[in-house]
Amino acid sequence: xxxxxxxxxxxxxxxxxxxxxxxxxxxxxxxxxxxxxxxxxxxxxxxxxxxxxxxxxxxxxxxxxxxxxxxxxxxxxxxxxxxxxxxxxxxxxxxxxxxxxxxxxxxxxxxxxxxxxxxxxxxxxxxxxxxxxxxxxxxxxxxxxxxxxxxxxxxxxxxxxxxxxxxxxxxxxxxxxxxxxxxxxxxxxxxxxxxxxxxxxxxxxxxxxxxxxxxxxxxxxxxxxxxxxxxxxxxxxxxxxxxxxxxxxxxxxxxxxxxxxxxxxxxxxxxxxxxxxxxxxxxxxxxxxxxxxxxxxxxxxxxxxxxxxxxxxxxxxxxxxxxxxxxxxxxxxxxxxxxxxxxxxxxxxxxxxxxxxxxxxxxxxxxxxxxxxxxxxxxxxxxxxxxxxxxxxxxxxxxxxxxx
Amino acid sequence: xxxxxxxxxxxxxxxxxxxxxxxxxxxxxxxxxxxxxxxxxxxxxxxxxxxxxxxxxxxxxxxxxxxxxxxxxxxxxxxxxxxxxxxxxxxxxxxxxxxxxxxxxxxxxxxxxxxxxxxxxxxxxxxxxxxxxxxxxxxxxxxxxxxxxxxxxxxxxxxxxxxxxxxxxxxxxxxxxxxxx
Amino acid sequence: xxxxxxxxxxxxxxxxxxxxxxxxxxxxxxxxxxxxxxxxxxxxxxxxxxxxxxxxxxxxxxxxxxxxxxxxxxx
Numbered sequence: 001x002x003x004x005x006x007x008x009x010x011x012x013x014x015x016x017x018x019x020x021x022x023x024x025x026x027x028x029x030x031x032x033x034x035x036x037x038x039x040x041x042x043x044x045x046x047x048x049x050x051x052x053x054x055x056x057x058x059x060x061x062x063x064x065x066x067x068x069x070x071x072x073x074x075x076x077x078x079x080x081x082x083x084x085x086x087x088x089x090x091x092x093x094x095x096x097x098x099x100x101x102x103x104x105x106x107x108x109x110x111x112x113x114x115x116x117x118x119x120x121x122x123x124x125x126x127x128x129x130x131x132x133x134x135x136x137x138x139x140x141x142x143x144x145x146x147x148x149x150x151x152x153x154x155x156x157x158x159x160x161x162x163x164x165x166x167x168x169x170x171x172x173x174x175x176x177x178x179x180x181x182x183x184x185x186x187x188x189x190x191x192x193x194x195x196x197x198x199x200x201x202x203x204x205x206x207x208x209x210x211x212x213x214x215x216x217x218x219x220x221x222x223x224x225x226x227x228x229x230x231x232x233x234x235x236x237x238x239x240x241x242x243x244x245x246x247x248x249x250x251x252x253x254x255x256x257x258x259x260x261x262x263x264x265x266x267x268x269x270x271x272x273x274x275x276x277x278x279x280x281x282x283x284x285x286x287x288x289x290x291x292x293x294x295x296x297x298x299x300x301x302x303x304x305x306x307x308x309x310x311x312x313x314x315x316x317x318x319x320x321x322x323x324x325x326x327x328x329x330x331x332x333x334x335x336x337x338x339x340x341x342x343x344x345x346x347x348x349x350x351x352x353x354x355x356x357x358x359x360x361x362x363x364x365x366x367x368x369x370x371x372x373x374x375x376x377x378x379x380x381x382x383x384x385x386x387x388x389x390x391x392x393x394x395x396x397x398x399x400x401x402x403x404x
Numbered sequence: 405x406x407x408x409x410x411x412x413x414x415x416x417x418x419x420x421x422x423x424x425x426x427x428x429x430x431x432x433x434x435x436x437x438x439x440x441x442x443x444x445x446x447x448x449x450x451x452x453x454x455x456x457x458x459x460x461x462x463x464x465x466x467x468x469x470x471x472x473x474x475x476x477x478x479x480x481x482x483x484x485x486x487x488x489x490x491x492x493x494x495x496x497x498x499x500x501x502x503x504x505x506x507x508x509x510x511x512x513x514x515x516x517x518x519x520x521x522x523x524x525x526x527x528x529x530x531x532x533x534x535x536x537x538x539x540x541x542x543x544x545x546x547x548x549x550x551x552x553x554x555x556x557x558x559x560x561x562x563x564x565x566x567x568x569x570x571x572x573x574x575x576x577x578x579x580x581x582x583x584x585x
Numbered sequence: 586x587x588x589x590x591x592x593x594x595x596x597x598x599x600x601x602x603x604x605x606x607x608x609x610x611x612x613x614x615x616x617x618x619x620x621x622x623x624x625x626x627x628x629x630x631x632x633x634x635x636x637x638x639x640x641x642x643x644x645x646x647x648x649x650x651x652x653x654x655x656x657x658x659x660x
Contacts, residue, residue, distance in 0.1 A: 001569045002508045005609050007579050009618045011569075012500045014576040019534045020496060023527025025641075038636055038643070039627040143414060150645045154633035162647060163634065184469035192469075248647020249634050250467065252615060254414040255522075260549050262422050412614075463614030495642045498616035526641070 034256050038147045047151050050144065054135055058128065063213045066127035075107045075119045083114060097291040108215065109340040117287035120211065120336050121280050126272075128210030132174045133271040134264075141259035141267075146251050153249050159235025160194050160242075161186065162249040168195055172203040175275050176364040179203070180371065189375075190244025194235060196368060197379040200360040201386055202231040207279060207332035208356065215339035216348060223352050230357070230390050238382065278363045279330065286329035290322060290337070299325065313388070314354060315395035316347045327355045329362055346398045354391050359383065406454045407561065408478060410506065411490035412499065413460030416518045418442075419548035420490055421457040424558065441477070448558060462498075464505040478511065486512045486564040488557070493523035493530060493545065507567040513541055514564040516557055520545040538575050539567050590646075590654040591635055593625035599656035608653045615644045623656060 003011065036042045087099045095102070100112030107119035139145055145167060153163030164185050172179035176199055183195045204212070204227065212220045239246070293299045299322045303310075307318040319341045327334035334355045338348065359380075360368065368376045407424075411417045425444025442457040458477050459470045466472040478487070487506055491499030496517065507513055515535070517523075523530065535543045542560035546553030573579050593599060601621050604612065609619075616639045617623065624638040636645045646654075 003504070003569065003579075005613045006619065008501060008504055008508075009613065010579040011573060011576065012497050012504065014579060015500065015535070015538055015572070016497050018576060019531040019538070021529045023529060025526045025528075035626060035643070038645075040629055040633075146645070150629065150634055150636060153645075153647070154629055154631045157633075157647075163645075184473075187468045247467075248649050249645055250611065250615070250647065250650055251645050252413065252462070253636060253643035253645055257414070258549075260419055260422075263418055266422065461614075463610070465610050465614070467611060495616070495640060497640055498614070498642060501614055501616070 030256055034143075034253075037144075038150050038253055040151065043147065043151050047148055050139070050148075054139075057135060058131055058209075059213060061131040062124075062128035062210055063217075067124050067210070067214060071119075071123040071127070072106075075115075075123050076105070079118075080104070080107055080110060080115055084110075087114075093295055096295065097288060100291070108336045111287065111291070111337060111340070113284055113287040113291070116333070116336060117284045120330075120332055121207075121276070121283045124210045124214055124336075125207040125279065125332050126276070128213075129174060129206045129275050130268070130272050132206045133268050133275075136170065136174060137264050137267045137271070138259055141257065141264060143254040143256050146253045149249065149251060150253060157246075157248070158239075159198075159232060160239030160246045161191055161235070162247070164249060164251060165191070165195055168199060169203060172199045172205065173209065174206040174271070175278075176200060176203065176205050176360060177278055177367050178271065178274070180364060180367040183371075187247040188245050190242050191246055192371070193242065193375050193378060194238045196371065196375065197238065197382050198231055198235055200364055200368065200379055201234070201357045201383055202227045204356045205331060205361075206275075207330070208335055211332045211335040212352065215335060216352060219345060219349050219352075223349055223356070226349075226353055226394065227356055230386070234382070234386060234390075279332075282362060283330050283333055286326050286333045289329065290326045290333075293325065294322065313395065314350055314391050315398060316351045316354070317341060317343050320351050320354070323351070323355060324358060327361070328359050331355055331361055344403070346403045350391065350394050350398070353394055354387065357383070357390060358387050405451065406456065406481065406485045408456050408458050408481065408485060408487045409490055410458045410474065410478065410487055410502070411460060411518075412462055412492065412495075412502065415460075415490050415492040415499070416548045417460060417490045418457060420488070420516060420518060420546065420554070420557075421455060423548055423551055423554045425455050441473070446558070448561065453561075461502070463502055464509070478506070478509075481511075486514070486561065488514055488516055488561075488564075490516045490518050492519050493517040494519055494526050494528055496523070496528070496530060504569070507539075508569050510566050512564045512566050514557075514560060515539070515541065515543045516548075516553070517543060517545045518548050520553070521547045521550075538572055540571075541565060541567055586658055588656055588658055590623070590625075590637070590651040590656055591628065591648055593656060593658065595625055595627060597658060598622060598624045599658035601654060602657045603655040605653040605655070608650055612644075612646070612650070612654070616640050616642055617644065617654070623654075 037046050083099055084102055089095050090102055098112050098114045100110035100115050104110035107115050110116055149163035149166050152166050156165050168179045168182040171182050179199050183192045186192050303318040303321040306321055310316055310318045323334040323337040326337055338351050409417050409421055424446050444455050446453050459474045461471040461474040464475050466475050489503040532543050542563050544553050544556045601619050601623055626636040626638050628635045632648050634645045634647045635651045636643055
């Protein structure tokens with residue numbers, strides 16, 4: 001027997017009248033904070049503080065403490081010289097693929113499967129992803145995310161999404177793969193398409209953030225700003241161009257809760273290990289493929305073929321074609337590789353932006369395919385347009401500024 | 405036997421799940437979608453029981469893909485599957501709404517009145533015995549984060565049964581007319 | 586006096602009178618139903634969503650959904 005909404009509520013109220021007594025309850029400090037942080041006057045400054053805190057912990061833990069403080073020393077001063085000296089057959093193609101440049105003095109430039117291939121995921125990316133997921137899980141389990149969603153709803157509404165789209169967006173800063181999964185919390189096909197396309201193009205993942213922070217700490221802010229602006233511009237355009245409904249936000253704003261240790265541990269472990277499973281094989285494969293293509297002369301050939309586009313349209317050295325191939329497998333790897341190419345600061349910004357907005361990595365690609373090939377093709381169409389227009393625009397900006 | 409844990413988001417469903425299941429937990433993908441859910445196992449008297457942490461939903465009339473999956477997971481279950489409806493005791497009326505929807509569709513149900521301590525703090529007094537009588541199913545107060553009531557929950561799983569909604573309606577004296585407070 | 590939900594003042598209380606346009610089912614699971622007391626907690630600027638309190642639970646609704654909810658307020 002199925003009831004109508006009103007009858008069901010009538011029944012509940014009857015049951016409740018017989019079984020539940022609501023006593024007087026004085027609001028606690030926790031309730032007061034819970035309400036204040038969703039009101040704009042207090043909520044918006046708090047949200048900015050939370051996001052800023054998130055960012056500075058991310059940078060100081062992953063970058064300064066783990067990577068620079070410990071892992072760089074381990075990899076560059078111990079592992080790299082040891083393997084360069086002890087791996088047999090210096091000068092052979094196998095040495096080149098596995099160890100890389102025998103004269104390199106750091107693990108970014110060596111670019112062998114066993115040098116950069118291990119350093120990138122374990123030395124740089126793992127601490128970044130771990131701290132990212134730890135903080136995100138805490139924010140989720142405390143019950144802060146819905147508040148952030150309410151506060152940011154107005155802005156995201158302009159690009160056809162609603163406040164809850166902040167969840168896949170932030171998740172995507174960790175890894176695009178689970179973020180594609182999280183687009184499910186949006187109601188319509190249109191919203192999910194917009195979200196997925198924007199994620200794949202404009203949101204750099206934690207791995208890439210970790211690497212950027214290592215190799216281009218000074219200009220990273222500019223890159224992120226440019227991507228953020230792109231996120232809104234193209235979101236706005238997509239919202240206008242795509243037919244379909246954009247339902248509004250309708251969410252529960254829970255009370256704050258103390259996160260439980262077991263839940264946090266389980267979630268962080270699942271997310272971090274999930275990341276390692278998808279990332280490590282692709283990084284190793286990426287190193288291998290790029291090295292083989294170098295050895296076979298494919299990269300320099302591609303560089304020559306595409307050099308007009310690279311040099312005149314984007315204004316970057318043709319050597320960036322190598323990293324762009326690696327970018328398809330892993331974006332972190334690609335940025336690491338870019339750092340070894342000689343170019344100006346502005347060319348570097350353009351190249352890193354290109355790596356970010358150009359094809360999503362293979363894992364994301366597969367994930368998007370699961371959502372439907374039509375959507376994937378649509379996203380790719382948008383992507384190609386964005387790469388040319390938005391990438392080219394950056395070159396134009398540099399030229400107008402006289403630094404191109 | 406299979407147990408589905410259903411309830412609103414943020415009612416401690418995952419905490420109940422963690423208490424019930426051991427270390428062998430699998431995160432799975434619902435076929436054909438990207439919605440994932442968690443599955444684990446527990447043992448009662450030598451029998452292996454699958455426990456599924458269904459994505460949180462506010463009602464069985466789904467508003468997004470995640471809720472859609474929650475409903476599908478319920479609808480696809482075969483004989484012998486029971487539902488533990490996890491309710492935030494401090495928001496019991498809202499929780500009963502989802503519970504009733506599940507009951508109306510004829511699934512065997514029991515209620516876990518979770519976050520019992522929160523309800524106590526808010527001076528909400530729930531007559532559990534009376535709720536049991538009205539529904540005719542196990543109704544267990546729990547505090548999943550401390551483990552309180554979980555043993556009781558496990559003990560009563562076998563007493564889970566479908567609820568005849570028209571009988572409840574009779575027990576509370578009908579639902580026609582208004583009864584606003 | 587009857588008002589649309591977004592017209593309520595901050596901290597104002599009212600009773601839900603009517604929910605229009607098929608939104609009744611959508612908000613029912615959140616505890617918002619006819620005859621229920623509802624309090625306006627906050628409204629976000631620039632046509633942003635509202636946050637209301639029902640049964641001590643807070644729910645955020647986009648403006649267009651909120652406009653479909655008619656409340657009776659005293660005075």
